[in-house]
Amino acid sequence: MTNNESGTHGAVLQDTAPAKDGPIVELRGAGKSYGNIRALHGVSLQVHPGKVTCVLGDNGAGKSTLIKIISGLHQHTEGDFLVDGTPVRFSTPREALDKGIATVYQDLATVPLMPVWRNFFLGSEKTKGPWPVRRLDIDTMKKTADQELRNMGIVLDDLEQPIGTLSGGQRQCVAIARAVYFGARVLILDEPTAALGVKQSGVVLKYIAAARDRGLGVIFITHNPHHAYMVGDHFSVLRLGTLELSADRSEVSLEELTNHMAGGAELAALKHELAQVRGVDTEELPEEEDLTAPVATPSEGTT
Ligand SMILES: Nc1ncnc2c1ncn2[C@@H]1O[C@H](COP(=O)(O)OP(=O)(O)OP(=O)(O)O)[C@@H](O)[C@H]1O
Ligand SMILES: [Mg+2]
Numbered sequence: 001m002t003n004n005e006s007g008t009h010g011a012v013l014q015d016t017a018p019a020k021d022g023p024i025v026e027l028r029g030a031g032k033s034y035g036n037i038r039a040l041h042g043v044s045l046q047v048h049p050g051k052v053t054c055v056l057g058d059n060g061a062g063k064s065t066l067i068k069i070i071s072g073l074h075q076h077t078e079g080d081f082l083v084d085g086t087p088v089r090f091s092t093p094r095e096a097l098d099k100g101i102a103t104v105y106q107d108l109a110t111v112p113l114m115p116v117w118r119n120f121f122l123g124s125e126k127t128k129g130p131w132p133v134r135r136l137d138i139d140t141m142k143k144t145a146d147q148e149l150r151n152m153g154i155v156l157d158d159l160e161q162p163i164g165t166l167s168g169g170q171r172q173c174v175a176i177a178r179a180v181y182f183g184a185r186v187l188i189l190d191e192p193t194a195a196l197g198v199k200q201s202g203v204v205l206k207y208i209a210a211a212r213d214r215g216l217g218v219i220f221i222t223h224n225p226h227h228a229y230m231v232g233d234h235f236s237v238l239r240l241g242t243l244e245l246s247a248d249r250s251e252v253s254l255e256e257l258t259n260h261m262a263g264g265a266e267l268a269a270l271k272h273e274l275a276q277v278r279g280v281d282t283e284e285l286p287e288e289e290d291l292t293a294p295v296a297t298p299s300e301g302t303t
Helices: 063-070 093-098 116-120 138-151 168-181 198-213 225-231 254-262 264-278 288-292
Strands: 025-034 037-047 052-057 078-083 101-104 186-190 217-222 234-239 242-248
Touching: 025 063, 037 052, 037 063, 037 078, 037 217, 037 234, 037 242, 052 063, 052 198, 052 225, 052 254, 063 186, 063 217, 093 101, 101 168, 116 138, 116 168, 138 168, 168 186, 168 198, 198 217, 198 225, 217 225, 225 254, 234 254, 242 254
Parallel strands: 052 217, 052 234, 101 186, 186 217
Antiparallel strands: 025 037, 025 078, 234 242
């Protein structure tokens, strides 16, 4: 099945010829069925270098299924999946990583009690010395981690502190810097701001922008249209496994995006239902425009 000629695991950027002008990653009418459950159907999406593609959708919309296909955890059962214009079918996340596709999961795979620098190199430790007396190159690892974090504008007081003592937002940032250092060309972030407060979300959004500015193609999965709109270049909204909206930034306003996410018609129906259940006068409930209007957008103008 796999036509992986060379077993070049380890060096991530090995055979990743720079994408000409086209997208690094592309889905064409892709879909995925689990037995007879169709989780995803007919989805087309492109990820370009230096651009942020946002994937939005409600619970069960198919967001995780989509990224599982791209990150090599699952295989698509319909349509095409191309990397650098060539159709691919990954059997393991390692194969995706070898093509420069890195995924930062929400439950970050870190060892809480180990220092930040150690986590930065987890699984890819630098060593020195000849084979029988090979040992960890601690100095280089510390220096590199510090430098790389600074390059991304992340300043931590002490890289010796256990990563578990960092805030959720800071840990996301370390994970982003790590992916950039290890040669990712495409960075997939699964709801990085879901569990974060306003301020920490802002920090993570800043590093998403930093990764984009360093030329990575970013896939940003989120429930939050406000977060998406601050950094997004393209917006793909999934509903019940299909693409409901696929629009460039110039083609959609924040209000429209919010409306798509909230489902204007559904909100109206809900309002009606609530009124019946509680005997509330529908007139007392906010208008749909109010429900979908942008609420206190944190630091407007970040983009
Ligand atoms: N392994 C699986 N086996 C069967 N059905 C699955 C499997 N994984 C996902 N599904 C179904 O596919 C649909 C899409 O799920 P998915 O996890 O991709 O949604 P999501 O958009 O990530 O939702 P959430 O926001 O809740 O994470 C759901 O109906 C889900 O029940
Ligand atoms: Mg999910």
